Every structure is written in C-alpha cells, then in structure tokens.
Amino acid sequence: MLRILRFSRRISEDRRARFLLLAAAVAAVALLLVSLPSGGGRATTADGAGPGGAQTLMFGDANCDGALDSLDALYLLLAIANLTVPQQDPCPEIMSGVLINGNPAVWGDQNCKDGNDSIDALILLLLVANLPRPASAPGCPELGDEVAVIHGTATPSPSPTPIETGAPTPTLTGGATPTPTPTPTPTPSGQATDSGSPTPTPTPTPSATPAGDIKVLSFAPLQTPPYQYAINFVPRAISFGEAKHNNGPDPLTAEVYWGIQLQPTATEVKFRWAAEAGDLCFVGLTPTPCGEGDVAGQPSLAGETCFDGINNDGDGTTDFADPDCHANTGFIDRLEFFLDLDVSVAVSDLRRDLSVQCNTAGPFTLIIINQEEPAPPAADPDMSNNDQQTEIDADCGP
Numbered sequence: 001m002l003r004i005l006r007f008s009r010r011i012s013e014d015r016r017a018r019f020l021l022l023a024a025a026v027a028a029v030a031l032l033l034v035s036l037p038s039g040g041g042r043a044t045t046a047d048g049a050g051p052g053g054a055q056t057l058m059f060g061d062a063n064c065d066g067a068l069d070s071l072d073a074l075y076l077l078l079a080i081a082n083l084t085v086p087q088q089d090p091c092p093e094i095m096s097g098v099l100i101n102g103n104p105a106v107w108g109d110q111n112c113k114d115g116n117d118s119i120d121a122l123i124l125l126l127l128v129a130n131l132p133r134p135a136s137a138p139g140c141p142e143l144g145d146e147v148a149v150i151h152g153t154a155t156p157s158p159s160p161t162p163i164e165t166g167a168p169t170p171t172l173t174g175g176a177t178p179t180p181t182p183t184p185t186p187t188p189s190g191q192a193t194d195s196g197s198p199t200p201t202p203t204p205t206p207s208a209t210p211a212g213d214i215k216v217l218s219f220a221p222l223q224t225p226p227y228q229y230a231i232n233f234v235p236r237a238i239s240f241g242e243a244k245h246n247n248g249p250d251p252l253t254a255e256v257y258w259g260i261q262l263q264p265t266a267t268e269v270k271f272r273w274a275a276e277a278g279d280l281c282f283v284g285l286t287p288t289p290c291g292e293g294d295v296a297g298q299p300s301l302a303g304e305t306c307f308d309g310i311n312n313d314g315d316g317t318t319d320f321a322d323p324d325c326h327a328n329t330g331f332i333d334r335l336e337f338f339l340d341l342d343v344s345v346a347v348s349d350l351r352r353d354l355s356v357q358c359n360t361a362g363p364f365t366l367i368i369i370n371q372e373e374p375a376p377p378a379a380d381p382d383m384s385n386n387d388q389q390t391e392i393d394a395d396c397g398p
Helices: 013-033 070-080 118-128 323-330
Strands: 054-058 097-100 103-106 146-151 212-221 227-230 236-249 252-262 269-274 280-283 286-288 334-341 347-358 362-374 387-397
Touching: 070 118, 212 252, 212 362, 212 387, 227 236, 227 347, 236 252, 236 334, 236 362, 236 387, 252 269, 252 347, 286 323, 334 347
Parallel strands: 227 387
Antiparallel strands: 054 146, 097 103, 097 146, 212 236, 236 347, 252 334, 252 362, 269 347, 280 286, 280 334, 362 387
C-alpha cells in the first residue's frame, strides 16, 4: 500500500518536482559524506550466497550491514535517483529482482508494493524515529525479520524446441544396400506410442506480470454549490463520484484511496467518510473501525452503521454510544477500497458520501484527493493519469 503516507500532502505536479529535487539533493550530499569501497562485481560466498544461492538477510536492511537505520533509507534514495550506490557483495543490488522466502520481490521494496520508490525510504525513517508506518502488502515480511534471499534471478525463458530429424542413412560398405529406417510419425499429445509411453505435454511459458493503464476520467462532488451547513452536531452528507478507465492491455484490480484535507481556517468543522462493505478506514495514518463490529485495519463487514439507530454488533450499545463508532473521535478522513477493472470498460458509478459537521460559524475549503494504483502483482506503466483532486468552498452558517 503507497499509500497511507501519500495522503499527508496535496497531489500536484510542482510538489512532486520539489520532492524529487530534495531526494537528489540528499543523495548528492551523501556522496560527499559516504566513502565506501565499491564492489567489482557480484561474488559468491563460501556458504553459497550470491546469484542462484540462498542467504539469510534482514528484511529492510538495504545495504546488508546488519542494522535498520537511516543509511538504508539514504541508499534507497541514491538508487531511485540513479546515482552510485556503495553496495558491497554479496548484498543484492537495490532495485534488483530477488526471491524472498521463495516469492518474487525487489530488493529494497520495504512494503512489497510497486518496487522501489521514496515511500520505502520514508518507511525506514519512520521506523528509526519510532513513528507509525503505513501497512505493507499482505504476506510482506516485517522489517527486521530474517529472510532467505536468492538474488540475480530473472524471468525464465522457455527452452528451445529441438528440431526432429530422421535416423541417419547408414554408410555403404560394399554389402547389400540397407533399407532406410523410416522417420517416426509424431504421436498427438495425450495418446500412447507403440511402446506404451505417453507423449509428455509441453510446459507452458510463464506469463508476464499483468499490466494495465488506469486512467481517472473525472472526480467531483455530485451536488452543486452552494455548500451550506447549519451549526449543530448533526452531520450532513455530500456525495462524491468518480469515473475511471483501464486502457489495458490486461485486466487488473485497482487500489483506490480517497482522502480529505481541510485548508487552514478558524471554523471548527469535522468530517467522516461513509464506508461500504470491504472498505478500510483511517484517521490520518491510524486505522480505525468503519462501523459497529468492525476491527481497525481490517475490511469493514457492513460499511457505515453508525447512523442507523441499530445495535448492529449486539454489544448493547448503538451508533455513537458504541466504541467502534467514536474511536479516534468518531471521524474518518481517508478511505481505501479495491475495484476490479476490465480492459476498455469505463466505471462511472463509483460513489462515497462524506458527512460534514459544523461546530462554529465561518467559511472553509475542502481538498478531496483521489489516488489510484494497481494492486500487486500488476503494474501500471503510466502513473501520471492516476490521481485527481477537487476543491469545494463551503460555509458553516446559522
């Protein structure tokens, strides 16, 4: 998942450019401060580590020095900026393909999502600072776990099919001309030969990683302005809708993130996304239940159930008297959910509601952020059309 932390900033091209410049600056300073000898190639250790051999390493230790620290984050930024990384053999090269506990992976991908990016470096810095980190993909090892690593792996190529030839013609030695040996007729797959041995079925060629280009077509509120809300403690909803398209070539599952940011204002206003079954809910970086009976960090069982007047989980408390509803002050500012996308089929009925609660009078501006990315193992070759955001100006009045 990229995921949780991407919502801590607004999505705009100028901020992305500043981030890349910052990463390049950090990498440049590091090259002046870090002076480590570079390896002269990929070696094999005495215990079989190296290309094709398994070795035990610490997951997240990008430079294999036995510690999880900011130096690992720095090495990741150097590799992402395509600058020299002082990596030592037999440590896998950052951004290279490996097998981790038998599963295909990319060395340095700390959350097992989408290969290497600046989020992996940030995850390590959050770990060093003992701050909350975003959740990793299901099945991803924990940072600091010992894992079996085989590096130098590549996608296997199919073996060439041998060309069948007939039996060689014997050399004439002065005796009778021998009768030529007939070329055997190939037996169709699944049928027995004269000897009773079945013809083996050819091994299928491994399929490549699926890829699809997710494109967000529109993202906007479904109601028209003005957006006026009374001053009370009863939330009122505004709906947002999105249309998207998968340009192919493969079908895939999209991970969808909807977040909200409040521009600085003196108006006291709070928000709560209304989840649907299967959604994940957050307050900032903290997972929170979406409704009664839900568990923080797990998909919602029934979606929003905190306004229906029903004791949905049978615990004797209803709606916001239930701790599941008022966890983290009862508000939800980010949703995550999944959507299957076929090729060349537009999805235009995606909708979620946002409840707004005004506690004091005054204007305010909301920034609603939508981000998309393919769920692993799929890849998106063009991430530039995956994000959109919209702003609405609203007012808390009498």
